[in-house]
Amino acid sequence: MSLSESRLRSILCWVVIVLMGGPVTAAVLLGVLHGDSPCILCWAERTSMVLIALVGLFVIRYGPRPRYLGMAILLGAWGTFMAIRHSALHLARDVGQGFSAAIFGVHTYVWAWVIHVTVLAVIGVLLLFMRRMAPEEGVRELGPVGRFAGGLFVVVVTANALQAFVSTGPPPFIGQADPVRLSLNPRHWVRSFGELQPPRISLRGAWTIPAPEPAAADPDPTHGPLVGLTSLAIERWERIDVPLEGALSGLARDSATGRFLAVTERYGAYLLDGSLGRIVHGVVLDRGFSVDLTPLAAAAFIGGDTLAVLSTNKTYALLVPDPGADESLEWRHFRSTDGQVRELGLGRFQTVRAHQMYVLSLAYDPAARELITVSVPNPRHRQLVVSRFAREDMVLASEFEPTLAEGLTLAAPGRTLADYLVTGAVVSDGRLYAISGAYSTLLVIDLQARTVLAAYAVPGLEHPVGLAARGSELLVAQADGRVAVVGRP
């Protein structure tokens, strides 16, 4: 089967009729009948559909020239990009939270996506059956269907122009991000340059988040955001005296058994004895497939024998020692293992206030049966957020940004708790202790009052990565495997 030019032009007449009489007319009717107004992105997508129909008119009039084909493909590809970009604003919201009007239950920006992909598919099918591409110069006469397509095009574009005048105004005014309902009363018309005043042009916007770099943090407590801090002296140093796969990145201690859980940047998770001198169990997790792990950053004992390890992207793995573990079944979970550990599952913590922020800490509150993370502020999101997750379902239970208790003073305007970089945390006696790699400061947070009760400088630390409690002591683990022992304030 092949497609002659005459047949192609007939088909394109109907393509123009369907495109202009269908979605583009429906968009105008949504405005006239329901007061729907397009946003500035909707306008671009609607214009793209109109331009595709205009290219169809060119082919109907002048035959299938390569530059028309090129323009149609460019418009289809660009329109698809626009629709994906636009839909991305709303696709992941909760049920029923789409933006503006829906047609057959599907919002207009998703229809734009469907239509532009369909246009590309139609172009592909037509090309598949084209007899030849050699263009014949000259003007073709329009048949009755071609004249109808042309007339419909003019009528629908005129209607769009009128709606654009009402909704966005004459040039140089432009469309709005959040338009108001369509009204024929000039008093309600919006004339805006709002979108011409961007905060800044960016490729990824709020998603431009650098990976945390605790090693680059300034360790000097005197440079921190809080002034007049009491110093906690390091009483002595201990050391993890066994070889680990990669640098230490987190440490937890089980008060029931006295054992430690250490994790490394290269996905190692090790259960150590109470002396830090023997590996009881050890695995190296497979970071890829299904739920991807970024470098491990924290660990916690979360009741029973269950071990939780957390990567910087808030993805966790739950492990349990099991002498009867089936090594062949666990092969998919671990790059290496001593054969006595099972993976219970992988999952991702979902946060709200700490969205688009990495974490470097994990603590477990046995009284509340909740896991706790503290966000790592970044240039896009300057917040220090404490997030709590229910142990039962690992879902967010609450979040807060701690306030400062009386007696704590910021060094200068503009300094905030977000200047800290919490790299380790532990819950003890109902309080959250958090060690900051930046400015070597220990924060004591009241989980009920959601307040930083106290802060202490811990001079002498270098790149702390984890925090554990042992009786009246706090153990600050460093990336080099040394553990500073300080008295718990």
Add this chain to the structure above:
Amino acid sequence: MEFLNFLLILWAAWLVLRRPERERLAFRLLVISCLLMALLFLVGTHGSLVPGVNL
């Protein structure tokens, strides 16, 4: 500017339908309209040019 763009499109369509010998001008109007459409979209997405999701 959206209003202006539709006027450009109407002008191009009028040339194609009623003055077909002005194909070159009509196609230039088409190109200008495409560029204006793309520019307006980029203005609308100033905060993040690519989708705000994991890529």
